[in-house]
Amino acid sequence: MDFDLEFLLVTATAVTGIIWLLYALFTKKKAAEDESVLLEYARSFFPVLLAVLLLRSFVAEPFRIPSGSMLPTLEIGDFILVNKFAYGLRLPVLHTKILEVGEPQRGDVVVFRYPDNPSIDYIKRLVGVPGDVVSWNDKTLIVNGVELNRILQGDYIRPDQRTPPSIHLKEDLLGVTHDILVTPGRVGPTGSQTIPAGHYLMMGDNRDNSNDGRMWGLVPEANIVGKATLVWMHMNWGGDGFNFSRIGNKMQ
Numbered sequence: 001m002d003f004d005l006e007f008l009l010v011t012a013t014a015v016t017g018i019i020w021l022l023y024a025l026f027t028k029k030k031a032a033e034d035e036s037v038l039l040e041y042a043r044s045f046f047p048v049l050l051a052v053l054l055l056r057s058f059v060a061e062p063f064r065i066p067s068g069s070m071l072p073t074l075e076i077g078d079f080i081l082v083n084k085f086a087y088g089l090r091l092p093v094l095h096t097k098i099l100e101v102g103e104p105q106r107g108d109v110v111v112f113r114y115p116d117n118p119s120i121d122y123i124k125r126l127v128g129v130p131g132d133v134v135s136w137n138d139k140t141l142i143v144n145g146v147e148l149n150r151i152l153q154g155d156y157i158r159p160d161q162r163t164p165p166s167i168h169l170k171e172d173l174l175g176v177t178h179d180i181l182v183t184p185g186r187v188g189p190t191g192s193q194t195i196p197a198g199h200y201l202m203m204g205d206n207r208d209n210s211n212d213g214r215m216w217g218l219v220p221e222a223n224i225v226g227k228a229t230l231v232w233m234h235m236n237w238g239g240d241g242f243n244f245s246r247i248g249n250k251m252q
Contacts, residue, residue: 080232124203128143166183193213
């Protein structure tokens with residue numbers, strides 16, 4: 001169990017709710033001016049905290065993109081909304097699934113807890129679902145015996161990029177078309193993985209600049225947080241600052 005924002009939010013909601021409940025059950029009504037400051041704060045904050053907790057846990061949660069591993073789909077400084085109920089409802093902090101809703105699909109952009117350190121959230125594209133056989137060799141990706149088709153889109157230079165241009169490609173992930181980048185002259189890893197039940201293989205769209213499942217393995221189903229849906233704000237002080245053209249971009 002990680003002592004993070006989610007844990008603090010749950011704790012604050014529980015404490016304020018208990019204070020308010022105990023006062024209502026065991027204390028005679030007093031005039032408003034006689035009420036303690038503690039009760040006043042508890043009664044004021046509990047409904048707000050509860051609403052935020054329910055929305056964040058079961059509806060949607062905001063995340064900020066800190067790295068370029070998902071370029072060109074997501075840029076550094078993008079703030080995204082993550083659908084928390086797309087793959088089932090989970091209890092906050094405990095992360096226990098209480099309701100089955102749907103399963104992650106190949107091609108989804110997924111937020112998950114990093115298997116080697118679950119206190120860290122990662123975002124990658126799901127390229128291998130249970131039962132798939134996925135192989136990679138430098139810039140070649142093969143899923144279930146099919147080498148993925150790619151169409152050249154041209155050079156890609158992001159606003160804060162100080163290195164030579166990347167190559168922008170359109171990749172067909174067995175029916176899901178999306179954008180990726182590869183870096184000329186940089187040799188990628190080689191490997192193969194048969195995806196077992198309850199696990200997923202994740203890769204960044206910036207294929208030669210992503211720390212992903214090719215290096216550290218598979219993501220257990222229990223580590224899945226939700227499905228990224230759209231960009232709701234973009235702010236990158238080290239690059240292009242506020243970029244309002246990013247707002248509303250959907251994951252593809």
